Amino acid sequence: xxxxxxxxxxxxxxxxxxxxxxxxxxxxxxxxxxxxxxxxxxxxxxxxxxxxxxxxxxxxxxxxxxxxxxxxxxxxxxxxxxxxxxxxxxxxxxxxxxxxxxxxxxxxxxxxxxxxxxxxxxxxxxxxxxxxxxxxxxxxxxxxxxxxxxxxxxxxxxxxxxxxxxxxxxxxxxxxxxxxxxxxxxxxxxxxxxxxxxxxxxxxxxxxxxxxxxxxxxxxxxxxxxxxxxxxxxxxxxxxxxxxxxxxxxxxxxxxxxxxxxxxxxxxxxxxxxxxxxxxxxxxxxxxxxxxxxxxxxxxxxxxxxxxxxxxxxxxxxxxxxxxxxxxxxxxxxxxxxxxxxx
Amino acid sequence: xxxxxxxxxxxxxxxxxxxxxxxxxxxxxxxxxxxxxxxxxxxxxxxxxxxxxxxxxxxxxxxxxxxxxxxxxxxxxxxxxxxxxxxxxxxxxxxxxxxxxxxxxxxxxxxxxxxxxxxxxxxxxxxxxxxxxxxxxxxxxxxxxxxxxxxxxxxxxxxxxxxxxxxxxxxxxxxxxxxxxxxxxxxxxxxxxxxxxxxxxxxxxxxxxxxxxxxxxxxxxxxxxxxxxxxxxxxxxxxxxxxxxxxxxxxxxxxxxxxxxxxxxxxxxxxxxxxxxxxxxxxxxxxxxxxxxxxxxxxxxxxxxxxxxxxxxxxxxxxxxxxxxxxxxxxxxxxxxxxxxxxxxxxxxxxxxxxxx
Numbered sequence: 001x002x003x004x005x006x007x008x009x010x011x012x013x014x015x016x017x018x019x020x021x022x023x024x025x026x027x028x029x030x031x032x033x034x035x036x037x038x039x040x041x042x043x044x045x046x047x048x049x050x051x052x053x054x055x056x057x058x059x060x061x062x063x064x065x066x067x068x069x070x071x072x073x074x075x076x077x078x079x080x081x082x083x084x085x086x087x088x089x090x091x092x093x094x095x096x097x098x099x100x101x102x103x104x105x106x107x108x109x110x111x112x113x114x115x116x117x118x119x120x121x122x123x124x125x126x127x128x129x130x131x132x133x134x135x136x137x138x139x140x141x142x143x144x145x146x147x148x149x150x151x152x153x154x155x156x157x158x159x160x161x162x163x164x165x166x167x168x169x170x171x172x173x174x175x176x177x178x179x180x181x182x183x184x185x186x187x188x189x190x191x192x193x194x195x196x197x198x199x200x201x202x203x204x205x206x207x208x209x210x211x212x213x214x215x216x217x218x219x220x221x222x223x224x225x226x227x228x229x230x231x232x233x234x235x236x237x238x239x240x241x242x243x244x245x246x247x248x249x250x251x252x253x254x255x256x257x258x259x260x261x262x263x264x265x266x267x268x269x270x271x272x273x274x275x276x277x278x279x280x281x282x283x284x285x286x287x288x289x290x291x292x293x294x295x296x297x298x299x300x301x302x303x304x305x306x307x308x309x310x311x312x313x314x315x316x317x318x319x320x321x322x323x324x325x326x327x328x329x330x331x332x333x334x335x336x337x338x339x340x341x342x343x
Numbered sequence: 344x345x346x347x348x349x350x351x352x353x354x355x356x357x358x359x360x361x362x363x364x365x366x367x368x369x370x371x372x373x374x375x376x377x378x379x380x381x382x383x384x385x386x387x388x389x390x391x392x393x394x395x396x397x398x399x400x401x402x403x404x405x406x407x408x409x410x411x412x413x414x415x416x417x418x419x420x421x422x423x424x425x426x427x428x429x430x431x432x433x434x435x436x437x438x439x440x441x442x443x444x445x446x447x448x449x450x451x452x453x454x455x456x457x458x459x460x461x462x463x464x465x466x467x468x469x470x471x472x473x474x475x476x477x478x479x480x481x482x483x484x485x486x487x488x489x490x491x492x493x494x495x496x497x498x499x500x501x502x503x504x505x506x507x508x509x510x511x512x513x514x515x516x517x518x519x520x521x522x523x524x525x526x527x528x529x530x531x532x533x534x535x536x537x538x539x540x541x542x543x544x545x546x547x548x549x550x551x552x553x554x555x556x557x558x559x560x561x562x563x564x565x566x567x568x569x570x571x572x573x574x575x576x577x578x579x580x581x582x583x584x585x586x587x588x589x590x591x592x593x594x595x596x597x598x599x600x601x602x603x604x605x606x607x608x609x610x611x612x613x614x615x616x617x618x619x620x621x622x623x624x625x626x627x628x629x630x631x632x633x634x635x636x637x638x639x640x641x642x643x644x645x646x647x648x649x650x651x652x653x654x655x656x657x658x659x660x661x662x663x664x665x666x667x668x669x670x671x672x673x674x675x676x677x678x679x680x681x682x683x684x685x686x687x688x689x690x691x692x693x694x695x696x697x698x699x700x
Contacts, residue, residue, distance in 0.1 A: 053394075058346035059381075256648075
């Protein structure tokens with residue numbers, strides 16, 4: 001009969017008692033190793049009543065006995081593990097998987113596939129569903145909060161003359177009624193920085209236009225086109241979807257490389273990186289084209305404006321690159337689409 | 344001695360990950376127990392290993408609480424100031440208790456030679472210790488919600504909490520150590536607030552030096568990049584890159600120094616009866632390990648992570664020395680610790696607390 005030497009702790013004292021362990025007919029038998037032939041019997045427990053720790057390459061096996069005592073059995077040559085297996089002690093599925101490299105490689109492949117599926121399909125679909133089922137009041141509140149922060153720290157009142165603003169707002173309202181009936185929106189004119197050229201869509205349908213954009217564009221049709229693009233973001237709830245997607249990415253990343261501690265760290269970082277995906281921009285562009293079409297306005301002024309902005313971009317200061325053009329490697333592609341529309 | 348190895352931990356990590364993803368995160372509690380067990384069973388002292396007894400269901404419960412609190416904290420200020428204040432108030436009210444319970448859960452579920460560690464948890468002391476820390480921590484957040492960034496009302500609390508940080512850190516460490524228990528013996532801790540300030544001051548000097556160096560380098564690179572006419576790099580992405588690099592630089596340069604020196608201070612002041620502890624951890628080898636970990640993790644797309652974790656744990660654990668006149672086995676022991684719930688353990692995990700063993 002194979003015996004194994006180890007230590008026994010009674011759970012009441014720190015003393016380590018050297019013991020001899022063996023398994024006989026489904027029972028675990030522990031005797032003192034005091035040099036006598038047989039030793040004193042300390043424990044005799046049915047194997048299904050003891051708990052054996054998971055096997056690790058260089059760690060001893062720990063056996064928790066029903067009475068509160070524990071055994072520490074060194075098992076460098078795995079003979080104790082073999083004896084346990086022969087006696088019918090099953091390893092959990094997780095342990096059996098992790099003991100086999102091929103299974104681990106397959107598991108890794110499955111993880112990568114699942115993450116890919118999640119990132120490209122599951123996450124956008126979930127974020128879309130969530131964004132459209134979010135109560136409108138909640139979304140409006142988020143928008144107001146963001147606008148409040150922007151107003152407090154970065155924005156001034158618009159100095160574009162009131163007739164021009166009213167004219168733009170009226171033309172925008174007409175086109176919006178035609179292309180996005182029933183969609184809540186609010187147009188806000190502001191000035192920021194050293195005449196920053198920008199327009200953005202906040203949650204809850206707030207569309208923000210900076211004076212710099214109105215002045216730099218000159219042509220009203222071009223401004224209308226940019227506003228149509230932003231309304232496209234509003235209609236498709238891009239801003240909320242983007243926030244939800246970044247939160248999803250952050251959560252999964254922290255599951256991978258940290259415990260939950262990563263959540264706290266990654267969420268703000270990801271939130272700060274809010275820029276629309278290529279897909280969202282394309283959708284907004286398509287909407288802008290339909291928006292202009294509904295008012296029989298040519299897309300040419302918008303195209304010319306985009307080109308003009310691009311030409312000027314290298315000379316613009318930091319932080320002045322407009323959001324609707326920036327962060328995308330596919331600007332050429334987008335300009336091509338507009339050019340096709342003009343023809 | 345620490346016998347954990349990357350190749351083995353990698354397999355545990357992958358299987359844990361797979362099961363966690365398949366169960367939509369529920370398995371993460373079991374994964375945590377298996378990881379904690381792996382660490383304990385591979386940590387040797389005097390020929391025996393440590394053991395872990397955490398109950399996954401309790402951890403799962405704790406994690407659910409943590410997710411709710413965290414979601415509240417992240418989103419509340421986005422909705423309204425009232426909701427934000429309510430969350431902060433809840434965190435302040437529950438925080439000390441959760442922190443105490445986290446200590447208790449982690450220690451009471453760790454054993455060595457059949458004896459459990461423990462944590463003397465008294466709500467009064469926990470609140471007295473943790474509340475001032477929480478108040479200083481949240482002051483800038485609350486201030487930022489009500490007044491503009493430029494005013495002194497915002498900057499004073501921020502500045503104060505930065506200045507008080509070593510004091511807060513020391514307060515928490517001292518609280519953790521002096522209430523720790525092994526069997527029926529108490530750990531003691533000799534306060535060392537000034538030493539903490541000294542370490543932080545030197546660490547801060549390193550950060551400033553490093554930041555200046557990094558800023559000059561990155562600035563030069565970007566200036567060159569712009570001149571060469573690379574278009575369409577938005578200012579936002581740039582800010583993000585700057586931010587990420589700064590965090591990385593801090594982690595790589597300052598963290599090893601602070602961790603090494605503070606571990607040294609804390610252990611040399613900790614005592615268990617006649618047992619003294621000594622930490623032989625050095626900033627430079629730690630820096631080398633962190634550099635290698637960060638570099639290889641990035642290059643391998645995160646796959647190196649388990650090896651990184653093992654290398655760091657191994658160095659930190661093997662640097663702790665124990666000096667005792669009496670053999671550990673002669674320590675008489677009291678009976679097992681009382682059962683505790685894990686609500687605090689989960690929450691503390693989410694906010695990144697640990698006892699730094």
